[in-house]
Amino acid sequence: MNIIVCLKQVPDTTEVKINPETNTLMREGVRSIINPFDNYALEEGVRLKERYGGAVKVLSMGPPQAKEALTESISLGADDAYLLCDRAFAGADTLATSYALSQGIQKTGPYDLIICGRQAIDGDTGQVGPGIAEHLGIAFVGMVRKIREVEAGRAVVERMTDDGYEVINCTLPAVFSVVKEINEPRVPSLRGKMRARSYQVTTWTAAEIAADTARTGLKGSPTQVVRIFTPKRRGRGEMLNGDTGEKVSALFDRLREAGVV
Amino acid sequence: MINWFLTEEQQMIKDVAREVADKVIAPVSAKYEESEEFAWECIEACAQADLFRVSIPEAYGGMVPSGSLGVFNQCLVVEELSRVDAAIAVSYAASGLGFYPIIFFGNEEQKQKYLPDLADGKKLAAFGLTEANAGSDAGGIQTKAVPDGDHYILNGTKQWITNGGEADIYTVIAMTDPAKGSRGATAFIVEKGTPGFSFGKKEKKMGIRASATRELIFQDCRIPKENVLGREGQGFIVAMKTLDHTRPGIGAQAVGIAQGALDDAVNYARKRVQFGKPIIAQQAIQHMLADMATSIEAARALVYAVARSIDAGTKDISKESAMVKLFCSDMAMKVTTDAVQVFGGYGYMREYPVEKRMRDAKITQIYEGTNQIQRNVIGLALNKEYAGKKH
Ligand SMILES: Cc1cc2nc3c(=O)[nH]c(=O)nc-3n(C[C@H](O)[C@H](O)[C@H](O)COP(=O)(O)OP(=O)(O)OC[C@H]3O[C@@H](n4cnc5c(N)ncnc54)[C@H](O)[C@@H]3O)c2cc1C
Numbered sequence: 001m002n003i004i005v006c007l008k009q010v011p012d013t014t015e016v017k018i019n020p021e022t023n024t025l026m027r028e029g030v031r032s033i034i035n036p037f038d039n040y041a042l043e044e045g046v047r048l049k050e051r052y053g054g055a056v057k058v059l060s061m062g063p064p065q066a067k068e069a070l071t072e073s074i075s076l077g078a079d080d081a082y083l084l085c086d087r088a089f090a091g092a093d094t095l096a097t098s099y100a101l102s103q104g105i106q107k108t109g110p111y112d113l114i115i116c117g118r119q120a121i122d123g124d125t126g127q128v129g130p131g132i133a134e135h136l137g138i139a140f141v142g143m144v145r146k147i148r149e150v151e152a153g154r155a156v157v158e159r160m161t162d163d164g165y166e167v168i169n170c171t172l173p174a175v176f177s178v179v180k181e182i183n184e185p186r187v188p189s190l191r192g193k194m195r196a197r198s199y200q201v202t203t204w205t206a207a208e209i210a211a212d213t214a215r216t217g218l219k220g221s222p223t224q225v226v227r228i229f230t231p232k233r234r235g236r237g238e239m240l241n242g243d244t245g246e247k248v249s250a251l252f253d254r255l256r257e258a259g260v261v
Numbered sequence: 262m263i264n265w266f267l268t269e270e271q272q273m274i275k276d277v278a279r280e281v282a283d284k285v286i287a288p289v290s291a292k293y294e295e296s297e298e299f300a301w302e303c304i305e306a307c308a309q310a311d312l313f314r315v316s317i318p319e320a321y322g323g324m325v326p327s328g329s330l331g332v333f334n335q336c337l338v339v340e341e342l343s344r345v346d347a348a349i350a351v352s353y354a355a356s357g358l359g360f361y362p363i364i365f366f367g368n369e370e371q372k373q374k375y376l377p378d379l380a381d382g383k384k385l386a387a388f389g390l391t392e393a394n395a396g397s398d399a400g401g402i403q404t405k406a407v408p409d410g411d412h413y414i415l416n417g418t419k420q421w422i423t424n425g426g427e428a429d430i431y432t433v434i435a436m437t438d439p440a441k442g443s444r445g446a447t448a449f450i451v452e453k454g455t456p457g458f459s460f461g462k463k464e465k466k467m468g469i470r471a472s473a474t475r476e477l478i479f480q481d482c483r484i485p486k487e488n489v490l491g492r493e494g495q496g497f498i499v500a501m502k503t504l505d506h507t508r509p510g511i512g513a514q515a516v517g518i519a520q521g522a523l524d525d526a527v528n529y530a531r532k533r534v535q536f537g538k539p540i541i542a543q544q545a546i547q548h549m550l551a552d553m554a555t556s557i558e559a560a561r562a563l564v565y566a567v568a569r570s571i572d573a574g575t576k577d578i579s580k581e582s583a584m585v586k587l588f589c590s591d592m593a594m595k596v597t598t599d600a601v602q603v604f605g606g607y608g609y610m611r612e613y614p615v616e617k618r619m620r621d622a623k624i625t626q627i628y629e630g631t632n633q634i635q636r637n638v639i640g641l642a643l644n645k646e647y648a649g650k651k652h
Pocket of ligand 1: 396423424624627628630633
């Protein structure tokens, strides 16, 4: 089975602060890590490989430093790692990113399964996974908390919902985005670390993945970040007491005071 | 900080062991201490991280290049694991105690058959020498192995065997010719599941509670002759050579336990306020911590120096290996007792981690030969050494 794990290098948000004057991220001296949710995706890929055989290829789009995260993924059990790295990719939103990744995926060869984390902790959109599926024209299942079984052209997975889970039988290839309930990521192994020490990440430019540069980077991004700011902390809400009738009339009073009704 | 001049590979081994200890073992350590269950999930994490490979030759799935021994690697791992949990560390280390005899005395078939699974950590090993009436005086063992065609028939009971019941592969020392005394013992590889081989109840212990300590019971247990390790009559040589190579590991265990206790004590002393200031501002506390830290570094230096010397192929290591075990375990007992003192009454409470470390430290003065026996070994060696010297 050929498994592709999409992984992003992100600043360790436990260390990131926002400059209150300029409203920009203060990234200086902040450690870069594998997006925590992507660790679960990688672990699941490696476990599936251990169960069914095959290979795990890890793919990322980012600046040259992102090779560090990819090298780390080798120590955690990935077989190969690829970085999409080109000026033409800079400033990409989720549409342009998922387009570039889908081109990269096709370049890696035949695939059965693509696994992503549920979202990246810097952007928090959760849109890249479904975007990739859309670009490739294959199925997408989000919030996967368990991959029950995989067999020729088909997988049975559990998707987490607010009040339980759904069992989904889907065709492969497919894209799954996974939640942290799916597994407990391993620590790196010695053999993995030794391999990572000398491993060379393959880098691909936009041309090498046959990407249309009108669809990548800032140019290919219909959405743009206008401003980043720390939202004002809202005060605690007010809890209304009493029976339903009392609560409704108290609520109505408040709404009238606020001029809403 | 002392630069120990670790190679890149040794540093990697230390880092990976530390990560397993902090991320996998630390969160569940108290749970297993309380339940006294065997922490298979932690052993599996060690296996997954390749930690069982560090002292097994490359040719059999390990990471030790031919010509070296991996004793230093093993010490690095045991130290890091013991810093967090000495019980889980000894479960790891006792597998080494069980497989070193195969590395040293096994023939090619035995090595091919047993070492790869042990290197993968799919199976654990154990070492059975001690009996109810033969502890320090190992020569007094009564378990017998009588030849019968192409088999031996084993009868007797081994006591307090670490990993007993959990391990799959056992190195067992039994008498094949009691009339020959110390030349009448033989080492055998016995697999779990062999008919006539069973386990006694699990012991309840003062410390290292998550480790399994059981009897090995042999009742007309038939062992094929190809499971003899080394030659018939070599049993005590197998045992002594093995212990010479594993005692530095007990020293490393003691250093790890003491380091964990020091970490706890310094952190606590910086936070605990009495008489309007943190107790670390009291010279009495500072000096106690200073002595603890200094003796840990001295002990660590001895472990590393002797382990490196052994790996480099030094012969006659009995004395130095005994010194490591003796010095480090006495140090750990003192340091952990002082750590409890730094914590005061809180240190005596099971809610805090230092009383466990003190209970755990005690075993390092007892197993793999009590410290009295280590002093005997050292004293005997000195006597021999100086007998030949002019003065
Ligand atoms: C938790 C635990 C795990 C163990 N795991 C294993 C294992 O995996 N495999 C294994 O084979 N064994 C194991 N043992 C056994 C251990 O090695 C013995 O307990 C140890 O060697 C001491 O033997 P003993 O307990 O019979 O004490 P004894 O030999 O009865 O000694 C009692 C006291 O007398 C002293 N003494 C005895 N002889 C002398 C002497 N000649 N000179 C000076 N003092 C002396 C001792 O130092 C000690 O203080 C384990 C023991 C424990 C407690």
